[in-house]
Amino acid sequence: MRIDIITVLPEMLKSPFSYSILKRAQEKGLAEIHLHNLRDYSDDKHRRVDDYSFSKGAGMVMAIQPIEKALETLKGQRNYDQIIYTTPDGAVFNQQTANRLSMLENIIILCGHYKGIDQRIRDHYITMEISIGDYVLTGGELAAAVISDSIVRLIPGVLSDETSALTDSFQDHLLSPPVYTRPAEYKGMKVPDVLLSGNDQLIDDWKHEQAVERTKRLRPDLYRKYLGE
Numbered sequence: 324m325r326i327d328i329i330t331v332l333p334e335m336l337k338s339p340f341s342y343s344i345l346k347r348a349q350e351k352g353l354a355e356i357h358l359h360n361l362r363d364y365s366d367d368k369h370r371r372v373d374d375y376s377f378s379k380g381a382g383m384v385m386a387i388q389p390i391e392k393a394l395e396t397l398k399g400q401r402n403y404d405q406i407i408y409t410t411p412d413g414a415v416f417n418q419q420t421a422n423r424l425s426m427l428e429n430i431i432i433l434c435g436h437y438k439g440i441d442q443r444i445r446d447h448y449i450t451m452e453i454s455i456g457d458y459v460l461t462g463g464e465l466a467a468a469v470i471s472d473s474i475v476r477l478i479p480g481v482l483s484d485e486t487s488a489l490t491d492s493f494q495d496h497l498l499s500p501p502v503y504t505r506p507a508e509y510k511g512m513k514v515p516d517v518l519l520s521g522n523d524q525l526i527d528d529w530k531h532e533q534a535v536e537r538t539k540r541l542r543p544d545l546y547r548k549y550l551g552e
């Protein structure tokens with residue numbers, strides 16, 4: 324899978340992709356992440372990418388010209404399955420969307436800034452608008468990093484044990500059960516007996532019960548989905 328990220332702050336996005344699982348995914352050739360500096364596409368002699376809004380007092384807006392040029396340049400090189408714009412007024416991102424996106428070949432993520440991008444880009448180029456939650460960030464870069472991270476880890480072969488993505492929280496509308504490691508007792512705090520029983524069936528039943536109980540208690544909204552309501 325190839326992810327092209329268009330941003331005014333490419334330096335900010337280097338580090339999230341340079342460690343651990345995301346780094347290895349790229350080294351193994353399972354994911355390619357390309358950062359593009361939007362200023363490189365500006366025809367302005369000062370490399371400006373923003374301008375005043377026609378709606379007075381609304382703040383600066385990312386201008387149409389550099390974005391159109393960046394998108395047309397990339398689209399001229401390959402076909403893209405989705406052109407995503409990160410914005411607080413987009414559809415709220417979740418695991419189902421991550422699953423769907425992880426199956427695509429090529430995507431572009433355009434990071435929003437200031438008061439947003441010229442609406443004509445949204446109308447003519449953007450195929451998906453994503454928010455990572457109901458709060459406002461200073462820009463779309465952190466959102467692009469969150470989205471890319473959640474997608475890349477789902478690509479087959481990226482996680483060492485492929486089943487571990489299938490048992491993540493949210494995959495079946497359930498939160499994950501609690502986990503424990505050695506020692507079995509620490510300063511009087513004990514691991515539940517069932518986990519030491521060696522009985523796989525009992526352990527699986529316990530994990531499921533715990534997942535259901537935690538979801539019901541902590542996320543009643545997800546629990547209703549789990550019940551199919």
Ligand code: ADE
Nearest residue numbers: 409410454455459460466
């Ligand atoms: N840009 C600013 N806030 C954002 C959010 N919550 N999600 C995605 N992009 C954003």
